[in-house]
Amino acid sequence: EVVLTQSPGTLSLSPGERATLSCRASQSVSSTFLAWYQQKPGQAPRLLIYGASSRATGIPDRFSGSGSGTDFSLTISRLEPEDFAVYYCQHYGGTPKTFGQGTKVEIK
Amino acid sequence: EVQLVESGGGLVQPGGSLRLSCAVSGFTFSTYWMSWVRQAPGKGLEWVANIKEDGSETYYLESVKGRFTISRDNAKNSLYLQMNNLRAEDTAVYYCAWGGSWYFNWGQGTLLTVSS
Numbered sequence: 001e002v003v004l005t006q007s008p009g010t011l012s013l014s015p016g017e018r019a020t021l022s023c024r025a026s027q028s029v030s031s032t033f034l035a036w037y038q039q040k041p042g043q044a045p046r047l048l049i050y051g052a053s054s055r056a057t058g059i060p061d062r063f064s065g066s067g068s069g070t071d072f073s074l075t076i077s078r079l080e081p082e083d084f085a086v087y088y089c090q091h092y093g094g095t096p097k098t099f100g101q102g103t104k105v106e107i108k
Numbered sequence: 109e110v111q112l113v114e115s116g117g118g119l120v121q122p123g124g125s126l127r128l129s130c131a132v133s134g135f136t137f138s139t140y141w142m143s144w145v146r147q148a149p150g151k152g153l154e155w156v157a158n159i160k161e162d163g164s165e166t167y168y169l170e171s172v173k174g175r176f177t178i179s180r181d182n183a184k185n186s187l188y189l190q191m192n193n194l195r196a197e198d199t200a201v202y203y204c205a206w207g208g209s210w211y212f213n214w215g216q217g218t219l220l221t222v223s224s
Contacts, residue, residue: 035210044214097155
């Protein structure tokens with residue numbers, strides 16, 4: 001089972017700033033099998049990135065994903081008010097599918 | 109427009125059973141894997157089970173094997189999760205999710221509470 005560790009737990013930033021979220025895997029994984037989701041309070045998660053760097057349909061280009069091996073990241077180039085939320089990474093390269101514990105991006 | 113609508117959640121006593129349903133529209137249901145993912149109150153996301161397009165393959169989280177059964181009815185565009193011998197730790201919002209790897213879309217979730 002691949003364990004994903006996200007850091008930091010909470011990121012306090014202001015609108016307009018750049019956010020960089022980290023996701024570290026317990027073993028080397030193919031970038032083909034790494035996704036990112038956004039979840040706002042009381043809502044279902046929303047797919048942002050799959051295959052480590054491919055944006056899902058309708059996702060703004062201020063969201064980008066990168067990484068390989070054990071280290072992956074999600075970058076939000078300039079935070080908009082609607083981007084303050086919890087973000088999860090996911091590995092789907094086998095069974096069980098696993099999620100990181102989440103990073104909360106909050107308004108500073 | 110893609111829609112996934114879960115139903116069937118509620119309050120169940122430990123050891124009890126419940127069946128969740130997910131009605132799907134907006135995409136060709138019969139050609140995609142489908143999944144259930146849960147989220148305990150205030151916690152993160154946890155994959156529960158998934159099922160192949162034709163129902164011929166199913167996979168489960170270790171802690172639910174033998175207790176939960178995922179199934180689908182492609183004629184009704186519906187996904188199901190039969191849950192037996194429920195435990196307090198199964199308390200969560202259960203989401204129906206489109207896909208077997210990454211999840212294109214999610215339903216709004218249905219809350220299962222296991223408590224006496």
